[in-house]
Amino acid sequence: VCQERLKSGASQAVIVNSGNANCATGDIGLMNAYRMAEFAASLLDIENEMVLCSSTGIIGRQLPIEKIGVGVKNIQMSRDGGNAFAEAIMTTDTRPKRIALEFEIGDRTVRLGGVTKGAGMICPNMATMLCYLTTDAAIDHEWIQEELHTAVDDTFNMIAVDGDMSTNDTCVLFANGLAGNAPINAEHPDAHIFREALRRVMTYLAREMARDGEGATKLMTVHVRGARDKTDAVKASRAITTYALWQCALAGGDPNWGRIVGALGASGCELYQDRYDIYIGDVQVTKSGTAADFDYEKARAVMAGNEVRITVDLNIATAHATAWGCDLTHGYIDENTLYTR
Structure with missing residues (x-):
């Protein structure tokens, strides 16, 4: 539905349900997706194609479509509904993920906000995560795409959490232009400001x-520098975040750097x-x-923190990349042995 409707580059709303992926549900599932959009369009008094x-x-x-209609x-x-939205889209998440920034574009105050959900199977490219970004800035469509x-x-x-993937992912940015700024494009003098704000929101x-x-009990940040090229830097950093032996070492606070080499x-x-x-x-191992x-x-003390940074210098060239992951604990097993109960 989204792929079809996004071809126009225009949309006014999104309706999201959690607890049911509406995947591998055939023609009935597709019909239900269209019906969901119709429910929202009716509520908002807008065209169906804009949802x-x-x-x-x-x-x-199958979706409990009548229940969704009533809901x-x-x-x-x-105006405060964004907080409730961030909580409503959660599945195995333990807390909502949301952020908003306010900054200046020209002589206008601009806002950019975002919410996400996702706690597993986010690999190799998005996969099993949803993200919705909104801004009141006026933006050139081709540039922001x-x-x-x-x-x-x-x-x-x-x-990455576990190196696995699943079926449903989305990242959408809505811009309504109500800030009244001159539309941002590659030539706009403040394009870099919006770009930086977008990166801050999405990185967070x-x-x-x-x-x-x-x-998870720990956030892992892996920075690889000195790589032959960006592709190699990405390969190396992501490989460390999804290496189960290292994720287990991280959970136990064991600075077993041999796992990183592996x-x-x-x-x-x-x-x-x-x-x-x-x-x-800061400990060179x-x-x-x-x-x-x-x-x-000292290395063990670093590993005991709730955020652990690993830096690898390949000392070949100048390319670099940063990846994020987490430790692998018994809690992951518990979560995924009971998922459909």
Whole structure:
């Protein structure tokens, strides 16, 4: 439904349900998606084609469409509704993910906000996450389409919880132009301001999804520098975030850097055994591919924190990338042995 309706580049609303993915549901599921959109259009008194729809949850079950219809009729529109929306779209998330910024474009005050849901199977490119961004800025459609794609590549496409994927993902940005600014495009003198705001919002939301991974207790940030090219930097950083042995070490607070080396070797990036350096926080644990003389207890103290940063310098060229992930705990197993009950 969304792919069809987004071809025009125009939309006014989105309706979202959680708990049911409306996936692998055939013609009935497609009809129900259109009906959901009709419910919202009727409530808002807008054209059906101006409504997008999203679903998230268990695969293979038909939507309780009549129940959804009743629920939509009971919605009360409110300026504070964004908070309730962020909570309503959650599935295995333990907390809502939301953020809003206010900044100046020319002589006008502009707002940009966003909410996401996602706590597992967010790999390799989005997958099983939903994101809705709204702004009152006036923006050139072609320019923001390119900026959004680029920002997704560096944020949502750089997070992982378990290295797995599933069926439903969405990232939509709505811009209504009510701020009254001159439309932002590549030539606009303040284009960089909006770009930076968009990156801040999406980076925050990406990190919060990784932080709230199923069963997670720690956020992992992996920065790889000195790579041959951006592709290799992405490969290396993402491989570390999805390496189960390292995720388990992270859960246990064990600075077993050999697990990081294993992930690097398996990543497919260009790697020289006598060049790479690895840091856990500020503690250098390898130098030129061999064990550094480091304070083990200091490294353990870093691993005990609720945010752990890993830096890898491949010492080949200048390309770099940052990825985010989390630890792998018994809580992840508990969550995924009981999901459909």
